[in-house]
Amino acid sequence: MSGAITFEQLMPAGPNLTEHRHVPNMVDLEVARSRGAYEGLAKALAEYTPEQVTGVVMDATVLGRGGAGFPAGRKWSFIPKGPGQKYLTVNADESEPGTFSNRELMETTPHLLIEGIALCCYAVGASRAFIYIRGEYIHAANQLNRAIDAARAANLLGDKILGSDFNLEVFVFQGAGAYICGEETALLESIEGNRPMPRSRPPFPAVAGLYGKPTVINNVETIANIPAIIRNGADWYKAFGTPTSPGTKVYSLSGHVRRPGNYELNLGISLRDLIYEYGQGVPGDRAVKVVLPSGAAAPWIPADALDTPMDYDNPRKLGTILGSASVIVMDETVSIPHATLRLIEFFNHESCGKCTPCREGTLWLVKALQRICAGEGVPEDLQLLLNVCDSIAGKVLCALGDFAVSPVQSSLKYFRHEYEAMIPGYPTAAPALATD
Amino acid sequence: MVQEATKPAAPPNTVTLTIDEREITVPKGTLLVEAAKSAGIDIPVFCYEPRLAPVGACRMCLVEIEKMPRLQTACTTPVADGMIVRTNAEKSRAAQSDVLGMLLANHPLDCPVCDKGGECPLQDTTFNYGPGISKFIEPKRTFPKPIPLSPLIALDRERCIMCYRCVRFQREIPGDEALTVIDRGSHSEIAVTEGRDFDSPFSGNTIELCPVGALTSIPFRFRARPWDLTKVPSVCDKCSVGCNLNVEYRNNAVLRLTAHPNPPVDDGWLCDHGRFTYDYVNDKNRIDRPLIRRNGQLVPATWDEALDLAAQRFRDTADRAGNDAVGGVISARATNEELYLFGKLFRGALGSQAVDHYPRTGSAIGPFGVDALHGSIEALERMGTIVLLGVDPLKEQPVLNLRLRKAAKNGARLVVVSPEANDLDPVAAHALRVPHAALPTLAATWANLIVTEGLHDAEFIGGRTAGLDRARATLVDFTVERAASVIGLSAELIAAVGRALAAQGPSALLFRRELSGTIDHAQWFAALNDLSLLIGATKEDGVFGGLVTQNNSQGAIDLGIAPEGDASPFGGKAPSALYLLGVDPLGDGRAEALDGVDFLVVQELFLTDTARRADVVFPAVSWAEKEGTYTNLERRVQRIRPAVRPPGEARPDWRVIRDLGKRLAPNGFAFTSPTAVWQELAAAVPAYGQLSYGALGRGGQQWALPHIGDGNGGGRFTFRSGDLEGGAGR
């Protein structure tokens, strides 16, 4: 009907990762191949040595989309050359609050991921790949398994792929249902059948990863970028995004916006454009209060910094990161101490408990925030919260502990007055706070 | 200042770094925490334990490393050349204090009622590195009070600091999953894995590993405070490993046994049997004075009455029925000094050959002509191949089992051949089920296979051994096919494992001395000797021997406390007068050993069935009450020391034997102490004569094997099976 907006219009296709998001039946190998699937793999096997594939990826500067932004090509280059078992594990755990781009990608265009996996494994000499997928993603897991079976039947996986000497088996491993399973070494423990607790590094997974063997761990989206890069070349890729953050990124937008969803956009788009142009603004035209740029994990971006370009560099100037680009918008109706408590409860609940500062510190933060939110805070509490954060940050075994302090630190940085207003007797009874 | 140029070059494979302004050179791969320790710099740790893989969990050991933005855990970071580390600067001190603050936040701080109080690393570390005051004002996390994890060990979850040492120990050392962590984050708890029991034979080690009072010994709980205990270093007498321990006592009662690490022997571990078996020492029912039979009843007597009576009757019997009519059997758990005196009493004072030890170890002379282990327990860690034939160390030499697991972890290929499932099967390269009766055939078959296929080290065999041709002729019929039909395993498997044994690299062969069933033990030992030579187990870097079982079986062998010919007081013709020291044939179901005995002297801790039958009973003393030496399975002589006083009028066993000797011989028994006995013993037994008595009390000393003596590999070895004319056991 003429006046109705279609889903295609609501959620536009992007130039690379989401190009075929609206094509029905992309799980079907024929459909996918009619849209170019596995052309990159065929090209690589015919024209490139493994080192050359890594070289192209390095040249393209694909920054890891799982959060840390580490260049994928460099990561692959750490895998020792020569014989011996190596693995790729694809991180599809996607348990960060507000993060849902991997899911759509796997559900709609599973062959894109599988082709990317084959290219990565060819480059690093891995003959086994595991997709560690969040346990709740049942449909996505089914789609992947269907796609793997079809690819195998067509000699796009299995032995002597497309007549080459390259062999590869891909396994879908359904996750154990914890946020920490997305941390790369906890993920390896989980595949090995152990409690998902992060490993201490060194050794790094590139040296001793899954079952003690050299292992590449990449996010779904990182890997899904590869086929088009091999097909079209590094320069094509670098034409998107910014010079230091090339390519596109699927931004997952949620929270107080009219049109939440996944948007594949050039890296470097501003929060303002993302929220107002793509997300269609805040319901009721209320004001944005604060933005969480990477789910629960990263320090916040205040409303006066909405023009910050969301690439890998600019958020750092605000003391935060692009992370997984899962942007959560909170509007003026939100009580910051309550929101902070909720976020800390999440981290306390998800802390694996392996290391002291995170295990004990997040519990301490929860208890203090609960007291404050119940109107039983004391003026010293705000300094206490910051001190506890200091005792956690930088002292923990994995990044979860570092993530956990951001809501407390950010909220106290930008919204201290909201806490003060909750504490009986504040500020008149306040002691002289340390000023630094 | 030393000039850069004049500095001696660091040896290869070392790394030079700076810790707290001090330059330190350590081997490559050393962890920072160990590098610091080697320079006397203490970095506080909780989860780190050198014998377990580092996990970096507690975060207590955070240090500053120049050029690294974050603090690093010293327990997981290997040293690197030029590293500049600060362990005591403001940042690391603050981190250490913060971590302690976190650990203490939910810690109950019930030190006054905690068993660990006084020896608690958390207490000590807090004192040295902790925050002055706690800022934690929230209610503490609480758990219902201690829960038993097993009949021996209780867990107080409130005190646990989640260092995982207990879980890691069980997984990495004995290799089981008895303990686990349940729940997550701040709700994490240590627990027994669902569907399992915490019945590991090594569970007690977790008590000592626990850095707080979370794991406590149920037998010891609340019996005493650590600082009220007196510790005496000694040696466990419960098996042939000879682990070192501390006897800890108060008010003359042994209250607990703790490890006294002697790494070459025990790696600092004890098994539960060794650790928890001590209540008998304190038992009120111990015999505490001599008894003699009067009018059919055992009644108290003075020492002189009892000694006079025993000596008189021994002398009368010898005069009447011949010297060998007086016999004696002494426990293989007695000290070397007691064994020596016992032997001297019979052979010297009474002229009797009817003397033996019990349980008796069958003789197994190696190809080097000595009945003792070649190599050492520690050397097992460096083996390429370890063959275990019929032995079950978990049951008989428990802590040795841990060493074998460690060897497997270090890369040794274990070949486990046993009649039943063996604890080492899961870490073995090959685990074969073979009945005892077929072991001699299997050993001979492997020897034949290796020599036939020429898989042995020709240089070693050619240059260092004699008798190969005769052995080869004897072995020739032991084909793989015949073995397959006897044993019931495939010929391919037997051959494949046999070939694997021949692989180069240090190798060990450990075997069971006494096989059950009708076995030609001479053929068994001959085949073992051949095999040990062919796989190189007798080389300087190898290990070879039959495992003994009792804490001083080896001492009894070394001192020759065994009869010649058929004079055995046990099994042969029973003597008319019999002296049993620590031996209980009635309790062991060997009543026939007492048939024909008309005068019986028994020296025992308790009134055993045998003691009840005796004419004279001497109270014996336990290992915790006496002085002396034991020789363990690797011929290491170690000293034990008295901790508590024996009950009542009981006297050390050596004195009793001496006093009998004094009554039966005009001279030769004037010893005034076990040390004096040792001196005579050492003069009489050449191997023991080389030992330094001082060293025996500081970790012990292995007596030297003659063939290793010159250190140039000069010794020669003889194949044995050729000696057995016609090859017995065909």
Ligand SMILES: Cc1cc2nc3c(=O)[nH]c(=O)nc-3n(C[C@H](O)[C@H](O)[C@H](O)COP(=O)(O)O)c2cc1C
């Ligand atoms: C608590 C925690 C959760 C994480 N969850 C995910 C996840 O769900 N997916 C993901 O790709 N990376 C996740 N990461 C990051 C991974 O550890 C890792 O950096 C990433 O998978 C590397 O892939 P990339 O280089 O392609 O980004 C998580 C990290 C932490 C500390």
Ligand code: SF4
């Ligand atoms: S920081 Fe938290 S999640 Fe990470 S290892 Fe430590 S306790 Fe586990």
Ligand code: SF4
């Ligand atoms: S019980 Fe003791 S050893 Fe085990 S984790 Fe807790 S503190 Fe560590």
Ligand code: SF4
């Ligand atoms: S292994 Fe033997 S010596 Fe060691 S503690 Fe156990 S019983 Fe005692």
Ligand code: FES
């Ligand atoms: S001792 Fe280093 S982290 Fe625990």
